[in-house]
Amino acid sequence: MRQVTPQEALSRKYPEWIVLVVSCAANGQVNVMPAGWSMVCSAKPPLYAVSVSPKRFTHKAILDSRAFVIAAPGPDMGEAVWYTGNHSGYDGDKMPASGLKTRPGTATPVPLIEGAVFNLECRLVQQVETGDHTVFVGEIVAAHVDDSVEGRLMNFGDGIYGLAQLVESTRYEAK
Numbered sequence: 001m002r003q004v005t006p007q008e009a010l011s012r013k014y015p016e017w018i019v020l021v022v023s024c025a026a027n028g029q030v031n032v033m034p035a036g037w038s039m040v041c042s043a044k045p046p047l048y049a050v051s052v053s054p055k056r057f058t059h060k061a062i063l064d065s066r067a068f069v070i071a072a073p074g075p076d077m078g079e080a081v082w083y084t085g086n087h088s089g090y091d092g093d094k095m096p097a098s099g100l101k102t103r104p105g106t107a108t109p110v111p112l113i114e115g116a117v118f119n120l121e122c123r124l125v126q127q128v129e130t131g132d133h134t135v136f137v138g139e140i141v142a143a144h145v146d147d148s149v150e151g152r153l154m155n156f157g158d159g160i161y162g163l164a165q166l167v168e169s170t171r172y173e174a175k
């Protein structure tokens with residue numbers, strides 16, 4: 001074992017789960033950005049946390065509507081992830097060019113992403129300043145799944161890949 005920088009150790013954490021963070025600004029502009037830094041952080045109540053830089057349009061839009069949607073991209077959403085991850089809502093509405101389709105949610109003003117594995121409608125309940133990011137914690141107030149979508153999009157560090165099924169590997173059973 002050798003001691004390294006935090007960055008070098010963390011470069012080995014991949015594959016990483018990617019989510020799409022959907023938000024809606026005060027002027028009605030709907031926005032999507034991919035995030036790798038997110039997690040479930042409570043079961044009762046169901047809470048989801050996502051880490052967003054204050055530089056992002058998403059940061060402003062979440063504070064505007066105090067709500068966000070977490071959508072899990074299917075394996076064919078790679079182009080949309082790259083597009084929304086390399087353009088900012090501050091430069092205009094990126095939804096038309098993203099290829100993503102939305103539909104109204106049922107519990108918040110933030111729309112859902114069509115064809116995502118799941119959509120979690122979250123109401124903002126807490127925010128924590130964490131160095132150069134803000135962790136937004138949302139209570140999941142409605143959830144939706146699309147049973148026709150198989151697999152997930154994952155970030156492997158050297159690029160994002162659509163996984164249609166789990167890679168064959170050793171399975172460890174509880175003893």
Ligand SMILES: Cc1cc2nc3c(=O)[nH]c(=O)nc-3n(C[C@H](O)[C@H](O)[C@H](O)COP(=O)(O)O)c2cc1C
Nearest residue numbers: 033034035036037052053056057058085087088089
């Ligand atoms: C795979 C991937 C993961 C990302 N993860 C995060 C993240 O966890 N937090 C964050 O603030 N930005 C993250 N980004 C960067 C934002 O998605 C990117 O800056 C985006 O253009 C911001 O859009 P916005 O300004 O419209 O909100 C990620 C980008 C990619 C491509």
